Amino acid sequence: MKDSATYQKKKRFFESMITLYGRNAVEEVLDDPTVEIHALHLAESNKQEGVIERITAKARARGVEIRYHAKAALSRISRNAKQDQGVALDIIAPTYRSAETLLETPMVQGRLLALDGIHNPQNLGMIIRSAAAGNIDGILLPKQGSAKLSPLVMKASAGTLFKLPVYYCETLPEILGTLQIQGWSIFGLSSHADATLHTLTVPEKTVFVLGNESEGVSEGVAARCNAQVAIPMQRGVESLNVAVTAALLAFLPAGER
CATH class of the missing domain: 3.40.1280.10 (SPOUT methyltransferase, trefoil knot domain)
Known part of the structure; x- marks a missing residue:
């Protein structure tokens, strides 16, 4: 019973996770302290300048885990290769149940x-x-x-x-x-x-x-x-x-x- 309850709790945790993508959207969420963030995903091909540099700095300031991926792997995470701009963000949305x-x-x-x-x-x-x-x-x-x-x-x-x-x-x-x-x-x-x-x-x-x-x-x-x-x-x-x-x-x- 305990294992089943633990599994259900873990399952719902990940089901309440929403992955957002796109540089502007991700930076906007990083600026909102009320949103719980699980992880930031970046394409290894991103140039560390401009908005990518700001996103990385803001994630580090909030203690968010940053994961780097090949572009193809990042696109699988975002599920929108055409619009993710090499950036995706996993957020925990308690209102998504x-x-x-x-x-x-x-x-x-x-x-x-x-x-x-x-x-x-x-x-x-x-x-x-x-x-x-x-x-x-x-x-x-x-x-x-x-x-x-x-x-x-x-x-x-x-x-x-x-x-x-x-x-x-x-x-x-x-x-x-x-x-x-x-x-x-x-x-x-x-x-x-x-x-x-x-x-x-x-x-x-x-x-x-x-x-x-x-x-x-x-x-x-x-x-x-x-x-x-x-x-x-x-x-x-x-x-x-x-x-x-x-x-x-x-x-x-x-x-x-």
Whole structure:
């Protein structure tokens, strides 16, 4: 049992690790003392001058381990050879958590956003920003078919990436089904729904599901929803950008929680 608990703790530690890349993004994070850093990775081919020199000095000042790699090995770490610029940074994000932790410690009340097929990193970053600013307690983000947390997401979130829990899971249907068993109400956003946000009484434990703009909520996820709701729109407008929709949900009055 002890070995199993140790393994799970270690597993979650590494799963909460996010690798960012790119010189500007890495330097920005090194300047933020609130972010825990695991290791800095540098390509051996980098010239020790300018921004690389600053990054190295800042990492040493913070006591961060610096690892040097061949360019090909560095690209495998960053998973973005075209944009890593020979720099990657492993950070520990306590707000990036397994959805299992949400199930193990059930909320008495809360409001979550579940993202189904959101591929655009700018949209993901803006959704995180609105959710962090509004009445949202966390985001469900599947590993499959979704944008990854990246420098583009960090930039679009305008510094809010680590202010709100992001619960990762393999796929949404399974986790949504378990949340239903725990008493959560699941609402899919759909322009074809009869019920609207204006008429909806928001339960104490609610998950709003957002699909991508071209296809909406997928069939498998829609099957897990208790109901579909729409945002009433005027002048023949059919849909909104998904990040705008998330902002409207984030700022539903707290009194309705």
